[in-house]
Amino acid sequence: MSVLKITSLIIISSVLLHTQSAGDLYFAVMPHRVTALKGSCVQIPCTFNIFNFEDKIQKTRSIYGVWLKKISQFTHKDSFIAFNGSQNIIKGFSDIQMIGNLSEGNCTTVFYDIMKNHSDFYFFRLEMEPNVFTAIFNTNPDASADSSKTVKIDVTDSPQPPELKPSDLAYMMENTTVNVSCSAEAPCPKLPPKLSWTNIPKPAIITTQLQEKPDKTLSVFSQITFKASYMDHRKNISCTVTYPRNTSNDTTVETTMMLRVLFPPKETHVIIEPSASVSVGTNVTLTCKSKANPSNDMNYTWYKHGQDSPLAGGQKISFTVNNTGLYFCTAENKHGKVSSEQIQLTLKGQDGPSNLMIAGCMGIIVPMLLFSALVLSLGKKTFKKSTANDPSGEDLNTHVCYENTAIMIVTAKQDILINNN
Numbered sequence: 001m002s003v004l005k006i007t008s009l010i011i012i013s014s015v016l017l018h019t020q021s022a023g024d025l026y027f028a029v030m031p032h033r034v035t036a037l038k039g040s041c042v043q044i045p046c047t048f049n050i051f052n053f054e055d056k057i058q059k060t061r062s063i064y065g066v067w068l069k070k071i072s073q074f075t076h077k078d079s080f081i082a083f084n085g086s087q088n089i090i091k092g093f094s095d096i097q098m099i100g101n102l103s104e105g106n107c108t109t110v111f112y113d114i115m116k117n118h119s120d121f122y123f124f125r126l127e128m129e130p131n132v133f134t135a136i137f138n139t140n141p142d143a144s145a146d147s148s149k150t151v152k153i154d155v156t157d158s159p160q161p162p163e164l165k166p167s168d169l170a171y172m173m174e175n176t177t178v179n180v181s182c183s184a185e186a187p188c189p190k191l192p193p194k195l196s197w198t199n200i201p202k203p204a205i206i207t208t209q210l211q212e213k214p215d216k217t218l219s220v221f222s223q224i225t226f227k228a229s230y231m232d233h234r235k236n237i238s239c240t241v242t243y244p245r246n247t248s249n250d251t252t253v254e255t256t257m258m259l260r261v262l263f264p265p266k267e268t269h270v271i272i273e274p275s276a277s278v279s280v281g282t283n284v285t286l287t288c289k290s291k292a293n294p295s296n297d298m299n300y301t302w303y304k305h306g307q308d309s310p311l312a313g314g315q316k317i318s319f320t321v322n323n324t325g326l327y328f329c330t331a332e333n334k335h336g337k338v339s340s341e342q343i344q345l346t347l348k349g350q351d352g353p354s355n356l357m358i359a360g361c362m363g364i365i366v367p368m369l370l371f372s373a374l375v376l377s378l379g380k381k382t383f384k385k386s387t388a389n390d391p392s393g394e395d396l397n398t399h400v401c402y403e404n405t406a407i408m409i410v411t412a413k414q415d416i417l418i419n420n421n
């Protein structure tokens, strides 16, 4: 307890000592630098304090402010008095208005129709007449970093793009509530920039307001609040800011950010090739498709309806069809696992297709064999050249049907072949 008291005493006394040191009998506070947009206005937030100000106000008949450009000594031959509030004399500017109430220590000033040659240091001087107080505040522009005492106006033709926060939205989880804010400098609060959002998730709550920064300059601040959906993944959202200007066209600046939403598999479905209705012996490939993020470490598993154990893993499986069946897959990433719908694999030409086909083939095979034997024996000499390089030349005509029957026989014993990729 006593330690606390002593500490606060030390702090108070050091503050007092500091305040009473010669240069601090009066001081003004304004931003170090302000970036103004060419063709717009710039408002300099400014407050000052003078020792015994209340008493001095009592004795004062006239109080006015003066703004000096570049040089802090108004007696200097190169001094440039941009503004003298006494008779509202304005030099080098189309207009300057002291909007703060000087009697309350408020020297906030607006400089209008900013031009390139207005970039400079500006010094504030207060005159309280008759002979009560006159001083230029904080005359040293190179003073230590903590002295926000003179203001430097930087004139730019292109404003800074707005700032989006958080700038790194790499990992927003699906269904969480997300806030994204956009802020843009508003150096001229009379003509504040217009801020708008594009391509933002719906529904989103948008709030926009003028906000004061620690150095009292203003910015337009807008926040959107939305629930992250997987549909928003990779969406580019933009914040666009338009600065109205008097002289030239309005200036628009924009910042874009890509949303990245983490989500378990979605829209999981099976693609069947060549078709869901095939003849016995056809190779079919089933592919498990899904959207997910992350999607690089996906696990796929295949099932056949009625079988407890999975058929296989892998995004694709291929097998030679020997029967109908209902198939489905599951897709899994680290955020969850989702099943596809079941797809029905059917056989073309039901009613014992094998027998029909074999019969059909047999019907062709006999005349074909006879025909080709005839051709071969008749044309041995004539066709020799053309068949010489074909080892299966003799079976040419029967080949197709023979292969079909062979497959039917073989596949009857074949297991489902699985492609693990």
Ligand SMILES: *[C@@H]1O[C@H](CO)[C@@H](O)[C@H](O)[C@H]1NC(C)=O
Residues within 6 Å of the ligand: 066, 074, 081, 084, 085, 086, 087, 125
């Ligand atoms: C401002 O104008 C008043 C009245 O004309 C004058 O007395 C005063 O000296 C001027 N201040 C400066 C710094 O020039």
Ligand SMILES: *[C@@H]1O[C@H](CO)[C@@H](O)[C@H](O)[C@H]1NC(C)=O
Residues within 6 Å of the ligand: 091, 092, 093, 115, 117, 118
């Ligand atoms: C800036 O330039 C304009 C003309 O381009 C001139 O009228 C004005 O006085 C200049 N202002 C300053 C502060 O030098």
Ligand SMILES: *[C@@H]1O[C@H](CO)[C@@H](O)[C@H](O)[C@H]1NC(C)=O
Residues within 6 Å of the ligand: 047, 099, 100, 101, 106, 107, 108
């Ligand atoms: C100074 O005056 C301006 C303009 O009227 C006002 O916006 C601002 O809030 C005032 N500052 C303080 C510290 O009172």
Ligand SMILES: *[C@@H]1O[C@H](CO)[C@@H](O)[C@H](O)[C@H]1NC(C)=O
Residues within 6 Å of the ligand: 234, 235, 236, 258
């Ligand atoms: C979003 O922006 C990035 C980078 O500019 C681009 O590559 C991507 O195609 C854009 N996305 C969409 C959905 O337009």
Ligand SMILES: *[C@@H]1O[C@H](CO)[C@@H](O)[C@H](O)[C@H]1NC(C)=O
Residues within 6 Å of the ligand: 283, 318, 319, 320, 417, 419
């Ligand atoms: C059928 O699929 C199996 C296994 O993937 C493969 O070895 C075979 O070559 C395929 N047959 C045809 C005619 O595509």
Ligand SMILES: *[C@@H]1O[C@H](CO)[C@@H](O)[C@H](O)[C@H]1NC(C)=O
Residues within 6 Å of the ligand: 322, 323, 411, 412, 413, 414, 415, 416
């Ligand atoms: C079809 O293949 C399955 C699995 O490979 C096998 O168990 C089944 O006996 C076959 N069906 C027929 C009708 O041959």
